Amino acid sequence: MSQFDSIRPLYDAEANAAIRKIIDDPMLEAMMSFTFPSDTKEHWKDLMVHTHSLRDFQVNFIYPGIQKVLEKSSEGLSTGGFDQLESNTAYLFISNHRDIILDTSLLNACLYENGLVLTTSAIGDNLIQKPFLHTLSRLNRNFAIKRGLQGRALLESSQMASAYIKKSLISENRSVWTAQREGRTKDGNDATHRGVLKMLSLSEERQDPFMYFEKIKIVPISISYEYDPTDVLKMPEWLAKSRDEKYVKGENEDFLNLLRGIIGTKKRIHLQVNGILDKEIREISAMELSQPDKLSKLAETIDQKIWAGYKLWPSNYIAHDLLYGDEEYIGFYSAEEKKSFEKRMNEKVNTKNEFLIKSFLAMYANPVNNQKAALQINSPSSQF
Template sequence: MSPFEDIRPYYDTEVNQAIRQIIDHPMLKAMMNFTFPDWQDSYWKDLMMHCHSIRDFQINFIYPGVKKVLEKSSEGLTTSGFEKLEANTSYLFISNHRDIILDTSLLNASLYEKGLFMTTSAIGDNLVKKPFLNHLSRLTRNFIIKRGLPARELLESSKVVSAYIRHSLLRENRSVWIAQREGRTKDGNDLTQKGVLKMISMAADEGEHFLDYFKRLNVVPVSISYEYDPTDILKMPELLAKANQETYIKAENEDFKTLLSGIIGQKKRIHIHVGDLLNEEIEHIKNTVSGNVKQMQALADLIDYQIITGYKLWPTKYIACDLLTGTDQFASEYTPEEKAFFEARFRRGVDQNNPVAVKSFLSMYANPVLNQKRLLEEVKN
């Protein structure tokens, strides 16, 4: 039995049987009716029953669904940096993470359109507890990361995940997507957790320097930016709890509600930027920074720099920054109409008499501007 049995996506030989288990599920019907509004159920069901690989499932059913989501809930997706990627080469995409499903779906749609390998992608087990979602995630080449384990079990689970990432990249030549931190970024501060990097490095060969191992994995940072976050108001209770130094407990089905809101809610414009392959910079860290702890921090800082400076700053980010600081320093970056639209949404969704709520909401949008400005100023100095 594979050591990855508990976390891996389906093998192609298992795809058809998995489809048969969900073919009559009402959620699948809703997805397909959304994706193919002019098709009879019997037509898409017959096509799906003849599907025998993950790639076929993704190209024929998931990809058209993603295109329909873009059509219905956005003003389009733009990309940059993909020309730096080589066909038939696997990459470890380390990305900021804003939307539960769309981040990876949009990246994979872009990779597919450009003739590049689609990824196997990390997903938290809290998102796939329902049998239908578990089947669907494994049919779209997700591997599962287990959350909330005791320390010893967490260590063992991390070793298995690390080994799977290595297996996918170096044995199967399959690109991998993983977020730079556990869970989605809710406050707009895209910072890489060293714990994620340490977990990945667990699969290095005995005696191999972890930086040499990361070079073998072909690390490429990715920045994804939504003009509007359709889940911004849903994030407020957790942000308020954090601001008040309180423990936040998720409501039942909160993740599922957020998942749906992220997919169907209005996002306006979206941009994905692919950063540089980090091998030269990683070699530089190895030669100029001493000690594993400082080297790991330098690697995290390098990924942060690429993600933050590659992040597309939409007018909403600048508007929030000016509202937060009470200035108009970025007024040239947006129109009065764009500001009025943002302010109407902000005032409708956030209690204006609660200064903590106001600051939390505006910071969510403004932090990418402030972080990018800070990093670029540091480079100048």
């Protein structure tokens, strides 16, 4: 057995057997009926049982599914910066995280369209407990990050994940996607957790673990949804926090979030590649700083790149003006767009609860504040 068998995606040699295992699952049939509405069940099943690699599965079934999701639940996907990437080159993509499935699926769709290496992508094992979802995730080249661990078990799990990512990037020339923090950002206030970067560097054998980052190519990605399809599902957790209560997820909450993220209204979506952090990493590596301080500096750099590259939509500017009670950004949206946003908010949020209203608005407004801070930090005048 390989040391990675408990977390890795399937190998190509295992793909066909896995497909045959789930070919009659009602969830797969529902997915394919959505993806190929004019196709017969017999036709797509015949194509699927003759699929023998993960790439073919992704290109022939996952990619069309993502296109259909965009067609049905969005007003289109725009991109920027993919021309900075080279074919046959592995990158570590670190992004803000809004949606369980779509974030990495949209990235892979863009990589495929640009002739670039597809990713193996991190996913929390709490999201793939159901046998069908576990098999599907492995076919879609996901590797599992074990959640809910502590102490020695957490360290060993982190070491395994780090070693697997290093093997993918360096030995297999396979790009990797991971979020900048554990789980999705609930308040729109995107921040890279130093613990994620520490985990990545655990596989470096040399005395200075930070040197690991000089061996790989880190690419910060900004993912921007005009409307968050799961915004209303975050209300119970916000309420619990406001009462200083521990939030306990419902039995099917993760699955409902997954489903709502796929079918919920998103309006426009933008993915932005924010360069390759070669120069920045060399500069940090040369600094007379401790390992924790170097990781903090790298986290700050990733944050600034993601904030600066975030595509701000009318929803972000409207929420900012409503939250702060002013019209600072009134030139960035129309009266009709504001009316539509307020209608959506009033339908989803208990308008008698001021805390919930402010939390809802802050989720959309925080990217405006973060981008403003990033642009100020990187402006020429801030250097003096």
